[in-house]
Amino acid sequence: MAIVTLREKKGCSWPEAFTGIHIGMIIATTWILLLNAVVGYQILDDGTPLSIGLMLLSGAVLFVGTGYITLDTGYHWTTEFITRADDHYRNIALYVLYQLAPLVFLVAFYVLEAVLVLRILGEIRPMLYLTGAAVLFAIGQIFNYVISPYICNGTSGKIDGALFETLFTLLAVVMVWVFWSSITEDDWPIASQPTGYP
Secondary structure, three states: OHHHHHHHHHOOOHHHHHHHHHHHHHHHHHHHHHHHHHHOOOOOOOOOHHHHHHHHHHHHHHHHHHHHHHHHHHHOOOOOOOOOHHHOOOOHHHHHHHHHHHHHHHHHHHHHHHHHHHHHHOOOHHHHHHHHHHHHHHHHHHHHHHHHHHHHHHOOOOOOHHHHHHHHHHHHHHHHHHHHHHHOOOOOOOOOOOOOOO
8 A cells, every 4th residue: 555655656657657658669660660661662771770770760769759748648747748527638649649640650551562562563462461461450440449348348347349459450460471571582481391311
């Protein structure tokens, strides 16, 4: 009890910290995914210290900035991001960072990769993998935002749609990897088959 009181006095409760890290990671990873689509256009040589540094630095800036806004909202360090009950605890900055920006990044990733695959590479099969990833991600969002209340009420709060949203997002990430693997030139090493004794 004394530990909880001390944490509350210092403004150090864990849910806000984890939420800040979570939202920061979402915005940073979707931004880096978008930058990976831009890399395909060879504006900068991929794999160079400059391109990797710009990617990591911009991702870190978004992670820290988003984390700060989230933590300032939760801990009220300043009055900039305070939410009020009479305004339904509305926070436009967090809404944009948590909902809109990642969606814009993902749609831009899909469009940039579609142009790259269809117009520059002239292939169709990789688009099946990319579209499959988009469909799986959309199914996950449907579970999270539409079906979740029914699952939660039906199981008396034991689980909700986030369980299935996580599964479908994981499957979408696997499909993005399959898509990426299908458009790269290098072959992935397969476990070498034993050729017998010398």
